[in-house]
Amino acid sequence: MKASNGLLKEMWKQRAAYLFLLPKLILFVLFILIPVFWAFLIAFQEYGYSGSEWVGFKNFMTTFTSSTFHVALLNTLKYTVFTVPVTIFLALGLATLIYPLGKWSQSFFRGAFYLPTVTSMVIIAMVWRWVYNYRFGLFNYFLDFLGIPPQDWLNQSDTALWALIIMSVLIPPGVGVIMYLAAMGSIPETLYESAKIDGANAFQRWWRITVPLLKPTTLYLMMLSLIGSFQVFIQVILMTGGGPGDATETIVHLIYKTAFRDLEFGLASAQAVVLFIITLIFGVVQYRIMYRKGEE
């Protein structure tokens, strides 16, 4: 009794703090917290004109047995496996090249690699559709120099997904470059000097000192781009619509179609919950692997 009285008193004393927090908290509860919990409830229901009905795990069973979901999952994984490591490696490579340059060149290249990232993905996807155009596109034009015959990249089921992957890799890893540059700046110069005295060459210094010390940044970037590539959507809806067939169907595009074209809210929520769990598993596994390696 006394304890709760004391608590209330303390809360009353700090009422200003609660008032400062209140507006944000109301929005947060209303538009994030409740929807998240609601999503889990919807996943166990079926929606029709007459209202909703509990169906247990039916939506999950449908999700796991649907061949479209399998294809979407596989495509998303393929996209992730090929874009995430390459993007991060590119960011590291470019940052390594930029770091020793003068101040002016540094900020020029940083800007050049980051600028495309601030423009909307919608714009980038629209241009790339044009770049991949069979007859007039830049892509076939440049491939022609390499002696590669023109392809209708986005409209062939065996190249469409690759076209999206290539595009993602060629969009510069601006965020990664900037983060790596900042992290490189915080590595103490004395480490390199003593390694130099011990006779380590430039590559050894990079591989033995720079790369290991950048690991927190690498982990952070991997998490970011993993989450981003699991959610790949804009390129799909604007460039291929998931096609041809379902050659470029991805999970988020499938969720979007299931919910807002087919109006299967329960099924779409189940798919979203599965996506959430997959993201979580990947995140945890990646974290474990990175940290175990580091402790050896």
Add this chain to the structure above:
Amino acid sequence: MELRRASSNFITYTVLVVWAIISLLPLYWVFTTALQLSEYHDETTGQVISYVESEPPKLYPMGIPKYFEEWGKARDAEAAGDVAQAEHYRERMDMIVEDTFSGFKTLFAGTNIWRWFFNSAYIAIVVTLGILLLDTMAGYVLAKKRFPGRNFIFWLIIATMMIPGQITLVPLFMMVGKLNLMNTHWALILPDLSMVFGVFLMRQYMLSIPTELIEAARIDGASEWKTFWKIVVPLAKPALATLGIFTFMSVWNSFLWPIIVLDNADLYTLPVGLKTLQDQNLAIFKLLMSGAAVAAVPMIIVFIAFQRYFIRGLTLGGVKE
């Protein structure tokens, strides 16, 4: 040794420049295509050429060389005293200019793009100002005040940052329907205002502000609100700039949620408008790229003007304290 250094420098610059060209080329392509000649009447062959769809692709707007070509001819004709011929070439120069900008002209005359631009701008500004105010208030008390439930609230907010946004699409859609907000800008503004990244960012920044400054103001008898407004907000300016820019960028570019809740061409934001343009005018690339240019320019300007805040914002999240 000097030579080796020079050659490795040369290789570094070559790789970086090539990659910078690859990275900027698509954006450059937007503007080139938007300003490309779509209809050029070649007088020597009598053919009408479109450089928008040409093979090989033209890497710069062809209006520029053609304009000067006609200008040269007009000058020669004038020098030869052939006024009528000179007039003819001058007319062709005007036509080239008109054709070059015809994409933008059609866009502004034939679509709602002004409307979309205005919608995008005002939504982004309202959300940015709202986020700045709410998140600074929340971040401030989470960092500097001790009150029951503080840690719980903070960790609750952090935990939801990890959840992919797609999971709330369906419930939010239903909620917006129940609140009768479908097809209104409130359906965009309210969920955007609830984003929590800024609370985290402001709280982290507030931790570095010396508490003595705040306490001194309290002892002088300033009210909570006055202390916040006169002491805390000015001290947080760098973080406010960063948060403001990132919020503006993410609202300006947001796409998935707007295409779900907006179904009225007057209410579209720019990205949604661009998508409908693409759906309707599959073949008119000049028009599409003009639209893309209109959507891209504000972000490019914001980026160039505030580059250092972008960079600071990114490194705030990535480097451990």
